[in-house]
Amino acid sequence: xxxxxxxxxxxxxxxxxxxxxxxxxxxxxxxxxxxxxxxxxxxxxxxxxxxxxxxxxxxxxxxxxxxxxxxxxxxxxxxxxxxxxxxxxxxxxxxxxxxxxxxxxxxxxxxxxxxxxxxxxxxxxxxxxxxxxxxxxxxxxxxxxxxxxxxxxxxxxxxxxxxxxxxxxxxxxxxxxxxxxxxxxxxxxxxxxxxxxxxxxxxxxxxxxxxxxxxxxxxxxxxxxxxxxxxxxxxxxxxxxxxxxxxxxxxxxxxxxxxxxxxxxxxxxxxxxxxxxxxxxxxxxxxxxxxxxxxxxxxxxxxxxxxxxxxxxxxxxxxxxxxxxxxxxxxxxxxxxxxxxxxxxxxxxxxxxxxxxxxxxxxxxxxxxxxxxxxxxxxxxxxxxxxxxxxxxxxxxxxxxxxxxxxxxxxxxxxxxxxxxxxxxxxxxxxxxxxxxxxxxxxxxxxxxxxxxxxxxxxxxxxxxxxxxxxxxxxxxxxxxxxxxxxxxxxxx
Amino acid sequence: xxxxxxxxxxxxxxxxxxxxxxxxxxxxxxxxxxxxxxxxxxxxxxxxxxxxxxxxxxxxxxxxxxxxxxxxxxxxxxxxxxxxxxxxxxxxxxxxxxxxxxxxxxxxxxxxxxxxxxxxxxxxxxxxxxxxxxxxxxxxxxxxxxxxxxxxxxxxxxxxxxxxxxxxxxxxxxxxxxxxxxxxxxxxxxxxxxxxxxxxxxxxxxxxxxxxxxx
Numbered sequence: 250x251x252x253x254x255x256x257x258x259x260x261x262x263x264x265x266x267x268x269x270x271x272x273x274x275x276x277x278x279x280x281x282x283x284x285x286x287x288x289x290x291x292x293x294x295x296x297x298x299x300x301x302x303x304x305x306x307x308x309x310x311x312x313x314x315x316x317x318x319x320x321x322x323x324x325x326x327x328x329x330x331x332x333x334x335x336x337x338x339x340x341x342x343x344x345x346x347x348x349x350x351x352x353x354x355x356x357x358x359x360x361x362x363x364x365x366x367x368x369x370x371x372x373x374x375x376x377x378x379x380x381x382x383x384x385x386x387x388x389x390x391x392x393x394x395x396x397x398x399x400x401x402x403x404x405x406x407x408x409x410x411x412x413x414x415x416x417x418x419x420x421x422x423x424x425x426x427x428x429x430x431x432x433x434x435x436x437x438x439x440x441x442x443x444x445x446x447x448x449x450x451x452x453x454x455x456x457x458x459x460x461x462x463x464x465x466x467x468x469x470x471x472x473x474x475x476x477x478x479x480x481x482x483x484x485x486x487x488x489x490x491x492x493x494x495x496x497x498x499x500x501x502x503x504x505x506x507x508x509x510x511x512x513x514x515x516x517x518x519x520x521x522x523x524x525x526x527x528x529x530x531x532x533x534x535x536x537x538x539x540x541x542x543x544x545x546x547x548x549x550x551x552x553x554x555x556x557x558x559x560x561x562x563x564x565x566x567x568x569x570x571x572x573x574x575x576x577x578x579x580x581x582x583x584x585x586x587x588x589x590x591x592x593x594x595x596x597x598x599x600x601x602x603x604x605x606x607x608x609x610x611x612x613x614x615x616x617x618x619x620x621x622x623x624x625x626x627x628x629x630x631x632x633x634x635x636x637x638x639x640x641x642x643x644x645x646x647x648x649x650x651x652x653x654x655x656x657x658x659x660x661x662x663x664x665x666x667x668x669x670x671x672x673x674x675x676x677x678x679x680x681x682x683x684x685x686x687x688x689x690x691x692x693x694x695x696x697x698x699x700x701x702x703x704x705x706x707x708x709x710x711x712x713x714x715x716x717x718x719x720x721x722x723x724x725x726x727x728x729x730x731x732x733x734x735x736x737x738x739x740x741x742x
Numbered sequence: 743x744x745x746x747x748x749x750x751x752x753x754x755x756x757x758x759x760x761x762x763x764x765x766x767x768x769x770x771x772x773x774x775x776x777x778x779x780x781x782x783x784x785x786x787x788x789x790x791x792x793x794x795x796x797x798x799x800x801x802x803x804x805x806x807x808x809x810x811x812x813x814x815x816x817x818x819x820x821x822x823x824x825x826x827x828x829x830x831x832x833x834x835x836x837x838x839x840x841x842x843x844x845x846x847x848x849x850x851x852x853x854x855x856x857x858x859x860x861x862x863x864x865x866x867x868x869x870x871x872x873x874x875x876x877x878x879x880x881x882x883x884x885x886x887x888x889x890x891x892x893x894x895x896x897x898x899x900x901x902x903x904x905x906x907x908x909x910x911x912x913x914x915x916x917x918x919x920x921x922x923x924x925x926x927x928x929x930x931x932x933x934x935x936x937x938x939x940x941x942x943x944x945x946x947x948x949x950x951x952x953x954x955x956x957x
Contacts (some may be wrong), residue, residue: 325791332829343763405956440775510770547876608872611868611872615854615865615867615869617866618861618864619854619855619856619857619861619865620857621856623854623856624852624853624854625852625853625855626848626849626851626852626853626856627835627836627837627838627841627851627853628840628848629838629839629848630838635839638839639835639837639838639839640838641853644852655822661769664839664843665843666837666839666840666843667835667837668807668810668811668835668836668837668840668841668844669806669807669810669832669833669835669836669840670834670835670837670840671834671835672834672835716928720804720926721805721808721925721926721927721929722805722807722808722817722926722927723807723927723928740834740837740840740929741805741806741807741810741834742807742811742840
């Protein structure tokens with residue numbers, strides 16, 4: 250078992266459709282083909298299944314595609330975009346191992362020897378990886394082998410994902426690889442075919458000295474790295490310090506659900522980025538590039554740091570439903586500048602039965618939809634002036650009651666305070682010598698004098714009464730003791 | 743003889759289980775208990791002897807004051823049991839000193855501000871289905887579909903949704919479990935609709951302990 254772990258460790262991930270898939274997945278895709286300059290001709294490099302159905306195939310000339318159908322969208326290959334996608338996957342892979350290397354144009358290598366125990370062995374680890382890659386919407390072929398170059402070459406050959414357990418098995422598997430997959434110039438390829446060689450096995454039976462003379466020392470070194478005869482150190486991918494990613498949408502998106510669909514990949518990549526750092530974030534900045542050249546931005550702010558892509562997606566959905574798209578969207582970008590340590594207790598999507606507080610996620614959802622200032626609590630403040638005896642406080646997700654809030658103020662004995670306060674005292678009319686509100690007010694005999702605030706320039710000098718209106722409403726009213734001695738309504742019992 | 747007795751048992755059983763079937767003037771003693779209103783005369787008229795759990799209650803009043811007096815004891819109890827109370831778009835500022843004096847644990851009180859009626863109903867539905875102890879809303883109108891959604895949300899979450907509205911805004915039929923009218927002073931209640939009973943008028947609200955600080 251130990252030897253097994255020690256030998257088999259490089260996982261190659263090959264993305265056969267990356268040129269296509271490095272565009273964001275679109276909900277309702279149109280026939281799409283990626284073109285590339287091959288020799289002097291623009292030819293099809295790869296196309297999606299809708300284009301295949303129309304008869305488009307790799308290697309076809311653009312003119313031939315145009316003759317087949319005018320409805321196929323042709324997009325020039327963008328190696329920069331492919332590299333950005335590889336980097337995003339590499340960042341995401343940080344969940345599984347810290348040893349990640351890029352293998353452009355269409356590959357990523359993970360060294361997994363150190364991660365096997367953490368994930369409970371090779372099978373659980375591979376299935377987690379495969380699920381994740383599928384969720385990111387990439388078609389992949391995987392191979393786990395003792396050497397990075399060998400793993401990558403085997404991943405590129407057709408067939409299901411494979412496990413190459415040791416060097417003997419690596420030799421046998423490599424021997425079957427067709428020579429056309431090797432990194433050789435076309436004229437060398439032809440030369441090998443002319444002497445009747447088809448597979449790598451045929452080549453490996455020839456003496457190395459002869460191969461070096463015919464195919465160059467670089468190629469022989471490559472063969473040695475394939476087989477593990479010489480070391481093959483790989484540069485470790487350095488994930489960026491902040492998460493920044495743009496996705497071009499293959500078709501214009503005019504609705505929030507389609508936008509959410511495209512945002513999913515960015516959220517999954519972000520989750521990988523965050524989880525590799527054991528961190529979370531409270532602020533996601535979104536940029537929408539419109540087809541008319543304009544740009545709109547919005548922020549998804551959270552009360553607690555989050556890292557779970559499902560949670561982020563549900564909160565983004567609330568937010569997107571409130572968003573009015575001014576124009577169709579061409580490109581979607583996500584920027585996360587600040588990350589924080591992951592909260593110790595993960596917030597689950599399910600409510601634990603009997604929890605005293607509302608689940609934090611509910612609060613997040615309310616805030617995402619209703620806006621940042623939509624949630625508050627009220628607190629008692631030790632202050633005699635009624636309008637200052639309370640204050641709005643922000644909602645903390647973890648409610649820990651502070652003592653001053655749970656114990657009523659010490660002077661409450663016999664104190665009468667209304668349940669509702671008006672945002673500002675409302676002047677009362679005086680009719681027939683009495684304060685008037687939907688009719689004449691009857692005042693209870695007790696009066697409470699409040700005289701306070703002389704020290705801060707906003708003094709209050711009032712006599713408060715409880716009054717009853719003809720309809721039965723109980724009012725909290727006061728009379729100024731200075732100036733015009735006017736009457737005001739301040740609250741309701 | 744035997745056959746008749748077994749028939750009777752079946753009918754009684756049917757009545758006990760039956761949704762939509764009720765026996766006038768009598769409550770099912772095995773029914774889940776409600777949240778005490780704090781007004782024993784009112785509790786006596788309510789199935790489960792209190793506000794129904796997992797249901798929507800309509801409270802009609804010409805003024806927000808009266809309805810709050812009616813709900814205050816139950817809100818205080820729920821908050822002291824560490825249940826969340828959510829006020830969605832309240833008409834005035836819920837006054838911390840007044841609530842605190844009357845026993846409401848303010849750390850359990852959440853205020854949700856909304857920009858329109860649609861958002862308020864959405865928020866009510868969210869907090870009810872998430873299982874808050876009580877949610878209070880002041881809708882402008884009560885549409886049947888909206889009420890139905892809130893009722894389902896309350897059933898899911900197990901809390902009680904109080905909809906406080908003007909009497910003139912209310913139509914005859916409603917899916918709410920309970921509909922009351924309370925005077926502006928908060929001293930008298932008419933039960934307009936209830937589960938397991940006929941309407942009752944003029945129930946006087948008297949607190950359990952008259953030491954209460956409300957007039």
